[in-house]
């Protein structure tokens with residue numbers, strides 16, 4: 001099955017997301033999908049909170065004059081903005097934009113709050129819906145017109161040095177997040193022509209989907225003093241001078257969810273990383289006539305023991321065990337524990353791993369420890385597998401001074417190996433024209449295994 005078909009199929013069958021809402025690019029998180037989202041964003045929130053970011057909530061509406069204040073920014077977004085033009089039947093005096101992102105909203109307010117250097121650094125974030133009138137092909141959780149889980153962080157600093165350090169902190173934080181959800185990535189400094197509108201420069205995380213195309217899963221922008229000058233974010237330095245703040249912003253969206261689904265899944269369905277799995281362990285009683293009570297009593301006891309540490313579900317539906325296995329494999333539950341009368345007699349239980357299909361018989365008496373061990377192996381395995389997959393999609397080529405020969409070589413590699421092609425850095429090809437020649441995108445400058453490359457790929 002082709003990846004994109006697999007992907008739409010699994011969203012529906014596993015109960016992640018329903019795209020039948022009658023607006024293009026807008027859909028509904030179903031309960032199971034919503035839980036994956038919740039656990040994933042909990043990890044992100046924790047990482048942000050631990051590094052001194054404060055969660056806030058700003059309005060969704062932006063008056064036109066505010067959105068248009070920063071020239072480059074509005075130019076970058078003007079084709080993507082949804083406008084509110086009426087209140088009931090009355091045309092509004094000032095059109096209101098549905099936020100495509102919140103620089104203008106937040107920086108207008110920061111002006112009210114930042115007066116002296118002791119007000120800095122200011123590190124805020126919010127997880128909100130944002131709206132972008134995407135004209136490229138929309139895809140569930142990947143290219144949305146209503147981005148439902150837009151985590152945007154915005155920071156302001158007294159010095160350039162602190163601002164640069166914040167970029168490093170943001171990169172470290174995002175690395176930790178993607179590591180925890182087992183989504184491998186390559187980090188690139190985006191080329192000038194592809195940076196965030198209004199930024200000095202943009203650092204981006206890209207992952208590679210099973211079809212070999214890359215997906216931008218997060219971005220970190222150094223805004224320098226660009227917005228600060230427009231929004232007059234001036235403060236008094238320790239020497240009593242005036243200066244503008246230095247700013248950063250960084251964002252992650254529903255694409256993180258789309259990616260953890262895409263990277264780990266297989267022909268049986270989802271394979272969910274333990275930490276974000278709505279159900280981490282499913283218990284399946286194997287009932288035989290006359291032994292139902294013994295099995296149910298024991299499995300309820302097991303349920304109680306495991307619940308102290310894991311999200312457990314006891315599947316006591318009156319259907320055949322084989323159907324239950326299929327259902328939970330499709331939903332990607334990391335571990336399944338089967339318990340029948342014979343297991344009880346022998347003091348055993350059978351654990352089946354979703355990632356490898358491996359069946360492990362464990363002693364019932366120390367099952368919690370056994371499960372912990374298996375969970376830890378499961379986590380490691382998912383990370384290793386994901387790393388291996390992305391590596392197999394990265395190819396380095398030698399440089400050729402003839403640009404046509406080089407582009408032919410890159411095109412051939414893109415066709416054969418797909419994924420990311422790394423070209424030793426050379427100024428002569430670092431431009432938009434080269435993109436046309438290879439009929440693919442330049443991701444940017446990428447440091448890979450200690451060397452500097454220009455990375456190119458077919459992107460989503």
Ligand code: 5CA
Nearest residue numbers: 101142143144152216217218219249250251253
């Ligand atoms: N204000 C900055 C930082 S929060 C900003 O808006 N950056 S962004 O435009 O690069 O968006 C942040 C991330 O959101 C992107 O890296 C991408 O992963 C995700 N994203 C962007 N557009 C969409 C979309 N239409 N649907 C889903 N995710 C999106």
